[in-house]
Amino acid sequence: MNKTSYKCIRLILGDQLNPQHSWFKEKDEGVLYVIAELHQETSYVKHHIQKVCAFFSAMQNFAQALTHAGHHVLHLTLDDTKPFSSLPDLLTYLIEKYEVRHFDYQLPDEYRLRKQLREFTLGLNATSSHFETEHFYLDEKELKKEFKSGKHHRMEAFYRRMRKRFDILMDGSEPEGGRWNFDTNNRNKLKPQDFNTVPSPLQFENDVSDVITRLERHSVETIGQMQNSIVWPVNRAQAKQLLAFFCEQCLPQFGEYQDAMTCQLDSAFDKRQWSLFHSRLSFAMNTKMISPAYVVNTALQYYEQHKGLISLSQIEGFIRQIIGWREFVRGIYWVNMPQYSQLNSLSASRALPDFFWTAKTQMNCLKHAISQSLEDAYAHHIQRLMITGNFCLLTGIDPNMVDEWYLGVYIDAIEWVEMPNTRGMSQFADGGIVGSKAYAASGNYVKKMSDYCSGCRYQVNAITGPSACPLNSLYWRFMALNQRDFSNNPRNKMVYANWLKKSDTERGEIISQAEHYLVNIESL
Secondary structure (H helix, E strand, C coil), X not given: CCCCCCCEEEECCCCCCCCCCHHHCCCCCCEEEEEECCHHHHHCCCCEHHHHHHHHHHHHHHHHHHHHXXXXXXXXXXXXXXXXXXXXXXXXXXXXXXXXXXXXXXXXXXXXHHHHHHHHHHCCCCEEEEECCCCCCCCHHHHHHHCCCCCCCCHHHHHHHHHHHHCXXXXXXXXXXXXXXXXXXXXXXXXXXXXXXXXXXXXXXEECHHHHHHHHHCCCCCECCCCCEECCCCCHHHXXXXXXXXXXXXXXXXXXXXXXXXXXXXXXXXXXXXXXXXXXXXXXHHCCCCCHHHHHHHHHHHHHHCCCCCCHHHHHHHXXXXXXXXXXXXXXXXXXXXXXXXXXXXXXXECXXXXXXXXXXXXXXXXXXXXXXXHHCCCCHHHHHHHHHHHHHHHCECHHHHHHHXXXXXXXXXXXXXXHHHHHHHCCCCCCCCCCCCCXXXXXXXXXXXXXXXXXXXXXXXXXXXXXXXXXXXXXXXXXXXXXXXXXXXXXXXXXXXXXXXXXXXXXXXXXXXXXXXXXHHHC
């Protein structure tokens, strides 16, 4: 880079790697793009090492792509940014160094970064502008039209509006196939005879040894396990490869098994158990290497060309996750922040057990989901909601600790998508803003949707006794404890009817069993 001054600096954050952004349509000799590894971003929560490596590698790839396209790019590593305590400190230095008169940034998708940049620009001795990220289906100003702060919103109603507006899987004004939602078709357990249909996942070999060395040099504290390469896509070309693989190999059975869980395929050489038929595109989308519209349009095109192979319920289940749930939780996050991050409607205050960091638990479902998370920085949505999330809900774990764990351990976790899923749907800490009921479940759900119960130290069919599955008594205790708040929900009517059928003695034994497990939670 030969220039010593620029008229404008444009900041690109690690989750703003969108090559289709209008910024890049034309080259401007007076614009310097800044992409920086920041110490503040490695320390606000303890991240999985694969997450940090994947972000830093993707940022480096994006910087190289922009440079190759003819833009002026300043890519700074942790070595370069070490002298600066924060992002504003770094930007102040660069604006002065390059004699910049104007500063541009894209609106961050995390509240803390948006607040930080807004406050920075207020005291800036230069003009500034902010821009949309041009990634989501809905732009910023539409969110307040769709969502109201503190109010419960039905995802299904939102999803239908999105389908109509963007003409996705529609037959005129009606849904294709006469139904909006095929969720009841998406709850099948993966049986042993179906294991051979699970494809081996597409995994990349992106060398990140230089990033690991840099993290060690700067004493960055991380969690989880790491090799010298990343299996996740770190550029747009790889993201498109992964999408094509999903359409060809996984989409034909995605919807049918999207809620299934298995450990029978688990081995050192077989990662099919954690990928199953899932797309694993969340990291690529959340860093904006690939847009939701591109993913949806590509999947729809493949579906139209292969209707004999792919049923409507498969494609609908996939589309619902993107234009429905993903856009929905983003709206919930932005209209409710910053108050949302403090909500704790169930007054949960228990500390997160140590085994969430080690996977050393006798509960096979938790052991498998947590060890997979620590090994791969990934678990699919049902593992997150109904295994680790359900356990935290039933045992009353402090939602701040739950948020921190989820935000740190998963490669695709960015606060806008993580917090409504954990504090909202998973922990019901928002009092029902996201979900109409608490997603609490006993061991029977785990048995129904997985093979985790096979070989477990605990007996899934037992509610009390030394070998009883902890989820059973903990479930009944949780429901009894919250009966006043939950009993009026029609979806809980049968649950409380069954609870009241039990004798006083039986209910007392169940509560005592649950209390015993809570006192000894670290030994479960």
